[in-house]
Amino acid sequence: MHTTALTLSRLHLTPFNLDMVSDRYVSWLLDPEVVKYSEQRHRHHSVESCRAFVASIDHVHAHMWAIFHGDSHVGNITAHRDTPNGTADVGILMGDRSVWGQGFGAETYGAVTEWLLASGCRMVTGGTMEANKGMTRVFEKCGFSIDGVRPGFFMLDGTPTGMVLASKA
Secondary structure, eight states: OOOOOEEOSSOEEEEOOGGGOOHHHHHHHHOTTTTTTSGGGGSOOOHHHHHHHHHHOOTTTEEEEEEEETTEEEEEEEEEEEGGGTEEEEEEEEOOGGGTTSSHHHHHHHHHHHHHHHTTOSEEEEEEETTOHHHHHHHHHTTOEEEEEEEEEEEETTEEEEEEEEEEO
16 A cells, blocks of 8 residues: 555645655664664764665555654654554654644544544554653554553663553554
8 A cells, every 4th residue: 555645634745755855854863862762873874875765665565654743853653553453553753853743743644544544444553652641642542452561672772661552452
């Protein structure tokens, strides 16, 4: 299934393309606060590495959208499908800190979840660090069940923290 644009009440999700890789986008991945709870914090990022990542996306089994608020690119959301199992795993990065706390993450995550469920997925999953209370609230707002916590899975600032596993069917 091809990634399609989604229009939400306050946001527009556009299928991500190579032209959207910008210095601004890369700066999000280099901002320790933005990637604090992301495994992206362990990687070096550049325009070239990000372009290579976008070019490598298997558009049959993966979707990537740029999140726009008005004309401003404020984040990205991805979904990786496991077609044989009828599932998809969703990850989100709200890179523009000026929009944090406005509910855009939940609005986006919920819309992509519903789109995936309507397009043949039987279950949508997500995961986050136990310390990431904002993402845990997104799961709750979007009607996800917290399936469990894998204790000590991640290291955050030298301290083990659990991985929250969530799903919606």
